[in-house]
Amino acid sequence: MLEALIVFVFGLIVGSFCNVVIYRLPQGKSIVIPGSQCRSCSNSIRPWDNIPLLSYVLLRGRCRYCKEPISPRYLAVELTSGIFYFLLWYKLGFGLPFVLYGLLTSTLLVVALIDFDHKIIPNVITLPGLMIGLGLSFCALPITPLASLLGLLIGSTLFYLIALVSKGGMGGGDIKLIAMIGAFLGWQGALFTIFSGALLGSLVGVTLMLLGMKGRKDKVPFGPFLSCGAILFILSGDDLIHWYFDVLS
Ligand SMILES: [Zn+2]
Numbered sequence: 001m002l003e004a005l006i007v008f009v010f011g012l013i014v015g016s017f018c019n020v021v022i023y024r025l026p027q028g029k030s031i032v033i034p035g036s037q038c039r040s041c042s043n044s045i046r047p048w049d050n051i052p053l054l055s056y057v058l059l060r061g062r063c064r065y066c067k068e069p070i071s072p073r074y075l076a077v078e079l080t081s082g083i084f085y086f087l088l089w090y091k092l093g094f095g096l097p098f099v100l101y102g103l104l105t106s107t108l109l110v111v112a113l114i115d116f117d118h119k120i121i122p123n124v125i126t127l128p129g130l131m132i133g134l135g136l137s138f139c140a141l142p143i144t145p146l147a148s149l150l151g152l153l154i155g156s157t158l159f160y161l162i163a164l165v166s167k168g169g170m171g172g173g174d175i176k177l178i179a180m181i182g183a184f185l186g187w188q189g190a191l192f193t194i195f196s197g198a199l200l201g202s203l204v205g206v207t208l209m210l211l212g213m214k215g216r217k218d219k220v221p222f223g224p225f226l227s228c229g230a231i232l233f234i235l236s237g238d239d240l241i242h243w244y245f246d247v248l249s
Contacts, residue, residue, distance in 0.1 A: 007089040008082045012052035014106055015081025019074050022113045041066035052078045087235050096140055101234050104184050108227035115223030121173030126180045133183030143186040151182025155190040174222050181230045189233050197229035
């Protein structure tokens with residue numbers, strides 16, 4: 001019970017750092033210096049006002065100085081991160097896999113929200129990411145280097161062909177993102193991510209169109225759905241795939 005709580009709080013703190021990266025990285029700002037500032041009045045946020053979850057509740061979601069509301073998304077990202085780390089711990093226990101998949105999950109959370117905000121997926125994340133994934137397959141990940149290499153190539157080749165045919169329907173950022181995901185999760189993970197990401201994306205796209213919130217031509221970023229698909233695979237991949245084949249057979 002205590003372990004579960006520690007893992008959840010750790011996830012909240014990581015989520016708080018993810019918020020900083022999501023906000024600052026696309027602006028080319030340092031993610032370390034300066035410390036947190038209010039986005040309305042630029043006052044420095046004191047450490048005791050910067051405690052994940054708790055400070056937001058105690059300050060009732062407002063800046064201590066200018067009383068401007070703080071976006072509830074900060075809280076949502078922290079909570080999501082806390083839940084992810086709890087689920088990872090529940091599935092994997094402590095150890096190297098917990099660290100590696102935790103790192104990947106947080107990276108995907110950051111990528112999803114940067115793509116949602118700015119319609120870009122930074123190369124500075126995905127290019128080192130795909131090299132690290134391939135490198136780790138030699139020593140730390142539960143997949144072979146061949147599975148990692150196939151994962152890196154299979155989705156990115158497919159997306160590249162779609163980009164050629166659709167003339168801009170698929171961005172370069174998506175190609176590098178699925179390459180990174182495949183390098184970490186192998187070809188099975190890459191295929192699962194593409195399948196579930198496309199399914200989620202179409203469901204959300206059709207829903208938004210029916211609600212009249214998006215036109216047929218409006219671009220919906222694909223990165224958040226790919227990230228969701230990959231995180232789904234990390235948290236329950238084996239179980240879902242077994243269930244799928246059990247239903248078919
Ligand atoms: Zn303020």
